[in-house]
Amino acid sequence: MKLAIYQMDIIPGKPEENCKKVEQWIKETVQEHAVDAVVLPELWTTAYTLDELSELAEDENNDKILTFLQELAGTYKILLFGGSYAVKTSKGVVNRAPVITSDGETAEIYDKIHLVPMLDEPSYLTAGEKHPVMVESQNLKAMVGICYDLRFPELFRPLAAEGANVIVIPAEWPASRASHWEALLRARAIENQTYVVGCNRAGSYNGTEFAGCSMVIDPLGNTIKKASADREETVVAELDFDLTSETRKNIPVFESRNTSMYRI
Numbered sequence: 001m002k003l004a005i006y007q008m009d010i011i012p013g014k015p016e017e018n019c020k021k022v023e024q025w026i027k028e029t030v031q032e033h034a035v036d037a038v039v040l041p042e043l044w045t046t047a048y049t050l051d052e053l054s055e056l057a058e059d060e061n062n063d064k065i066l067t068f069l070q071e072l073a074g075t076y077k078i079l080l081f082g083g084s085y086a087v088k089t090s091k092g093v094v095n096r097a098p099v100i101t102s103d104g105e106t107a108e109i110y111d112k113i114h115l116v117p118m119l120d121e122p123s124y125l126t127a128g129e130k131h132p133v134m135v136e137s138q139n140l141k142a143m144v145g146i147c148y149d150l151r152f153p154e155l156f157r158p159l160a161a162e163g164a165n166v167i168v169i170p171a172e173w174p175a176s177r178a179s180h181w182e183a184l185l186r187a188r189a190i191e192n193q194t195y196v197v198g199c200n201r202a203g204s205y206n207g208t209e210f211a212g213c214s215m216v217i218d219p220l221g222n223t224i225k226k227a228s229a230d231r232e233e234t235v236v237a238e239l240d241f242d243l244t245s246e247t248r249k250n251i252p253v254f255e256s257r258n259t260s261m262y263r264i
């Protein structure tokens with residue numbers, strides 16, 4: 001499976017302009033690289049405009065961004081990991097990550113479970129209440145977690161144990177903690193023996209510089225593709241799911257698990 005990451009420089013508070021960028025990028029990327037799947041970053045319609053999110057958020061009952069992503073996936077016949085964007089629900093504004101199949105169907109809607117205290121997210125956002133589900137397409141079995149979720153290995157373990165072979169992380173990870181970004185992506189790949197696809201944004205907003213360095217890490221923990229730290233970029237990688245099965249055969253951690261001894 002061939003996949004492309006959009007390490008996007010997001011225009012703050014301008015969903016329509018960001019949609020134009022995404023549409024153009026997908027068109028060019030599919031033409032140039034014939035990819036099967038694409039990945040967008042966290043909060044790509046608005047950036048971290050937390051003060052304005054309640055106004056800028058899509059209404060769950062009339063979600064134009066979801067329709068836009070469904071049309072793009074269906075038109076270009078791609079599996080679309082739609083990053084995330086703010087959505088107004090009856091419980092409050094959530095940070096929502098959809099996954100759309102190549103026939104334009106919604107396969108997953110995941111709302112970020114862990115809100116970031118360092119960004120005061122709990123004052124602006126409502127935490128999701130549903131565990132991520134597995135998205136299956138050809139030989140891919142993927143799950144999505146959003147940015148800060150990466151710090152919680154418990155979130156990924158159950159689906160890895162059920163056979164997930166890709167973990168996708170849309171993010172707006174700051175440059176000040178760039179070393180954590182790479183180390184945690186690698187750790188999740190090694191412990192779960194999955195590919196890990198980290199799609200970070202580029203650029204800066206409101207005094208925060210973002211880390212860029214979107215990357216694809218293989219099930220052995222090797223970084224097979226990595227973007228620059230400081231500019232908009234496309235990362236294209238081939239995922240070979242035989243490597244996931246082989247790694248699990250050679251280092252059979254899932255057979256060695258002793259779950260009765262764990263406290264969670």
Ligand SMILES: O=C(O)CCC(=O)C(=O)O
Binds near residue numbers: 042149173180
């Ligand atoms: O965990 C971190 O250091 C960064 C998290 C973050 O920026 C986010 O979840 O948006």
